[in-house]
Amino acid sequence: MKRLLLALLLVASLLPASYAADETPQPKIKVGDMAPDFTLTDQNGKKVSLHDFKGKKNVALAFYIFAFTGG
């Protein structure tokens, strides 16, 4: 019985940590910040960098959750 209580206590102590992991991330980059540069591969295998557009175009950068979903 004592062991069971101890086990329950242990589980309870772990719960807040797992809830914390579910929290929505808070963006580190906000309006007024410099956008960190990156080089990534597009759907056709071509490398695209943010700095490719510097001094030439604005960039609308849209982070999406998963391919094959709405939005």
Added chain:
Amino acid sequence: MQAFQQNLAKLGAADTQVLGISMDSSFSNQAWAEKIGVTYPLLSDWGGDVTREYGLYNPKYKAARRVNYLIDKNGKVIEMQLDSAAIDPSKVVQACEARKLNR
């Protein structure tokens, strides 16, 4: 992302390049781009390094949060929309067109 495709001509006319980004593989992005007719780059942040650098990694879904950034020609963030507000790109379009008029 289809909504950005529908506004691509307007954004292009306002000197703006659209880039989609997610933690999907390039292979998934290729299949999805074909399916929904996206012609702008869909970038694969496989592993999520860039997503983490922007503070958008959601451990619950092991994916990015839905966020739009409008970045000016100097690399500075001038607009940002989160979650459901990020789906409709009309604010981004308006901001780009306003900047063009003010130049």
